[in-house]
Amino acid sequence: MQQTLGQGSFGWVTLVREIQTGKLFAMKAMKKAELFKYCTIDNLKREIKIQRKLNHPHIIDLDSYFEDKTNVYLILEYAEGGSLFKRIKKQRRLSEDEAYHYLYQTCLGIEYLHKMKIIHRDIKPENLLLDAKGNIKICDFGWSTEMDNLKKAFCGTIEYMAPEMIKSQSTNYKLDIWCLGVLLYEMVQGKPPFTGKNDQEKCVAILSGQQLKYEESVSEDCKSLIAMILQPNPFNRPSIQGILNHKWMLSKQQSKSYNDQLNSRSISMLMMEEYSHSPLKSCQTVVSERKTNNKEWEESKQRSHHFVFHQPQPVNEQPEQTFFRRVLISLGCINR
Numbered sequence: 660m661q662q663t664l665g666q667g668s669f670g671w672v673t674l675v676r677e678i679q680t681g682k683l684f685a686m687k688a689m690k691k692a693e694l695f696k697y698c699t700i701d702n703l704k705r706e707i708k709i710q711r712k713l714n715h716p717h718i719i720d721l722d723s724y725f726e727d728k729t730n731v732y733l734i735l736e737y738a739e740g741g742s743l744f745k746r747i748k749k750q751r752r753l754s755e756d757e758a759y760h761y762l763y764q765t766c767l768g769i770e771y772l773h774k775m776k777i778i779h780r781d782i783k784p785e786n787l788l789l790d791a792k793g794n795i796k797i798c799d800f801g802w803s804t805e806m807d808n809l810k811k812a813f814c815g816t817i818e819y820m821a822p823e824m825i826k827s828q829s830t831n832y833k834l835d836i837w838c839l840g841v842l843l844y845e846m847v848q849g850k851p852p853f854t855g856k857n858d859q860e861k862c863v864a865i866l867s868g869q870q871l872k873y874e875e876s877v878s879e880d881c882k883s884l885i886a887m888i889l890q891p892n893p894f895n896r897p898s899i900q901g902i903l904n905h906k907w908m909l910s911k912q913q914s915k916s917y918n919d920q921l922n923s924r925s926i927s928m929l930m931m932e933e934y935s936h937s938p939l940k941s942c943q944t945v946v947s948e949r950k951t952n953n954k955e956w957e958e959s960k961q962r963s964h965h966f967v968f969h970q971p972q973p974v975n976e977q978p979e980q981t982f983f984r985r986v987l988i989s990l991g992c993i994n995r
């Protein structure tokens with residue numbers, strides 16, 4: 660089948676069916692010419708190596724991979740509920756109960772990754788897919804890295820980038836923790852916390868430590884969790900267990916019966932409404948909906964551009980210089 664599910668950094672993701680079993684998969688095709696402008700073959704090997712060793716209910720499963728002259732193909736578990744990004748855009752913002760459900764499952768997936776000594780480095784709603792029952796499936800390990808083999812790199816998506824990455828300081832698994840704070844904010848507010856007219860303004864907002872603005876409807880406990888996570892100093896950020904033990908998470912867990920209902924009924928009902936019951940038909944709905952919804956498509960595309968630099972930094976380089984160089988690069992004023 661050639662039905663488009665989404666656009667990645669280097670190509671397209673399409674729905675395919677295995678002839679022998681009839682099982683549906685998502686095929687992620689990456690154009691070699693595009694891919695190797697930004698990555699080496701080692702980066703690609705690392706993405707595949709990392710994803711192949713992962714096995715968790717909240718992480719997309721990599722089934723197999725192959726290549727032809729122009730593309731590399733990854734055959735992935737199919738997440739028929741689409742991305743969390745699309746869901747947030749559709750609802751404008753999520754209720755705190757729903758946000759809890761997605762944050763909790765993302766935390767479980769990230770906790771597993773960190774136990775496996777993997778840092779994802781690009782957690783954002785576009786990379787959190789949903790299965791038919793509304794369960795989170797973390798995808799896109801293109802910028803992930805092994806903790807033991809962590810090289811200095813400037814990568815990720817500006818809105819979700821932690822201060823230490825922008826300042827080109829040393830980074831660790833706390834990068835992913837930062838993203839969880841940005842994610843929770845975006846889910847309950849409908850837009851990321853640090854915005855600006857351009858990437859430079861966004862970077863400045865991230866580094867400013869400014870007070871975040873909220874809608875009146877956002878609870879104090881939810882704000883307190885976001886503040887606890889979005890600590891500029893990575894050492895002050897909580898662990899996943901710290902997040903799970905926050906009073907907002909615990910209070911939401913107590914109303915778990917509600918969430919269970921939400922999970923098994925409301926979410927899957929919504930998914931069914933959106934994508935209908937047959938997987939083949941469901942994909943056609945996705946495609947037609949995406950074709951007609953150009954604004955949403957553009958928004959998702961705009962944000963999914965990445966910055967990745969694996970160049971070694973001179974030891975004596977000042978963080979400020981590095982930051983402005985990054986800004987100039989991201990604005991396209993100078994080449995990397």
Ligand code: AMP
Binds near residue numbers: 672738
């Ligand atoms: P990626 O290149 O992994 O960032 O994927 C780009 C987009 O394709 C995602 O935001 C999803 O909308 C879609 N997509 C990727 N992988 C899958 C999958 N396994 N199942 C369904 N849709 C997917």
